[in-house]
Amino acid sequence: QIGDIDVEIYGPSAREDVLSSVIDEFPDVIVVDYTAPNSVNSNAELYCKLGVPFVMGTTGGDQQLLYKSVQDSNNYALISPQMGKQVVAFLAAMETIAEQFPGAFSGYRLEVLESHQAGKLDTSGTAKAVIACFEKLGAVFDMDRMVKIRDPEQQLYMVGVPEEHIEGHAFHLYHLTSPDDSVSFEFQHNVCGRSIYAEGSVDAAVFLYKKVYNQWILREFTT
Numbered sequence: 001q002i003g004d005i006d007v008e009i010y011g012p013s014a015r016e017d018v019l020s021s022v023i024d025e026f027p028d029v030i031v032v033d034y035t036a037p038n039s040v041n042s043n044a045e046l047y048c049k050l051g052v053p054f055v056m057g058t059t060g061g062d063q064q065l066l067y068k069s070v071q072d073s074n075n076y077a078l079i080s081p082q083m084g085k086q087v088v089a090f091l092a093a094m095e096t097i098a099e100q101f102p103g104a105f106s107g108y109r110l111e112v113l114e115s116h117q118a119g120k121l122d123t124s125g126t127a128k129a130v131i132a133c134f135e136k137l138g139a140v141f142d143m144d145r146m147v148k149i150r151d152p153e154q155q156l157y158m159v160g161v162p163e164e165h166i167e168g169h170a171f172h173l174y175h176l177t178s179p180d181d182s183v184s185f186e187f188q189h190n191v192c193g194r195s196i197y198a199e200g201s202v203d204a205a206v207f208l209y210k211k212v213y214n215q216w217i218l219r220e221f222t223t
């Protein structure tokens with residue numbers, strides 16, 4: 001029970017039947033998926049098969065295949081490795097800069113550190129997206145050199161994560177150095193807790209709902 005809502009949990013073998021019955025009862029439902037990297041593609045395929053629009057917050061999996069599943073099925077989805085709107089704005093700014101000033105950081109060395117709760121299975125999807133922008137700007141980065149911190153001791157004493165957020169945080173640090181070491185830049189986005197994603201996910205679901213159902217209404221009137 002969450003608040004006054006009863007929550008039931010079913011195993012994987014029941015997922016298609018359960019989701020179908022939810023769709024029957026609530027035909028305009030939007031699914032929000034925060035599961036595990038190895039579930040991304042099979043879950044997305046199920047949502048596409050049943051034609052239920054979804055917000056995919058889960059990172060990892062085969063992202064190309066994920067986009068293809070949505071396109072091939074004509075389903076609707078909002079997919080992002082980052083649902084915190086302020087971090088999304090930073091990422092969007094990075095994409096704009098990369099587009100407008102390609103090569104501006106040619107030859108700069110990039111170092112990246114990301115720290116997340118010990119249970120996080122994959123490398124930060126947000127860091128990967130930000131790194132892609134720095135690469136367009138000309139910075140040099142070797143993915144194997146990404147510093148991934150999952151050890152709570154290091155998070156406390158080296159990264160500076162507050163103790164109460166060791167089990168739920170996302171700290172990111174990007175450091176750029178010019179080829180002759182005379183110039184450096186540093187960017188950080190440090191999130192404690194989960195509320196930024198919850199807020200962003202609700203907004204994402206509402207945004208998707210409006211897009212999808214306006215589209216459906218349009219189709220009803222034009223066909």
Ligand SMILES: NC(=O)C1=CN([C@@H]2O[C@H](COP(=O)(O)OP(=O)(O)OC[C@H]3O[C@@H](n4cnc5c(N)ncnc54)[C@H](O)[C@@H]3O)[C@@H](O)[C@H]2O)C=CC1
Pocket residue numbers: 034035036037039043056057058059060080081082083084119197
């Ligand atoms: N886009 C964003 O802003 C954010 C993305 N994430 C991503 O969301 C994913 C989940 O992260 P957390 O919530 O921290 O993990 P978590 O491990 O705390 O929770 C995931 C839950 O999903 C369940 N689960 C796993 N596979 C499932 C499946 N196939 N069907 C239904 N339930 C399943 C697990 O039993 C677990 O209870 C990760 O990929 C993480 O990177 C997390 C936070 C923000």
Ligand SMILES: O=C(O)C1=N[C@H](C(=O)O)C[C@H](O)C1
Pocket residue numbers: 059081082083116117120123124125126127169170
């Ligand atoms: O697993 C998490 O916690 C987070 N995952 C996302 C990612 O991999 O980028 C977003 C944020 O870093 C929190």
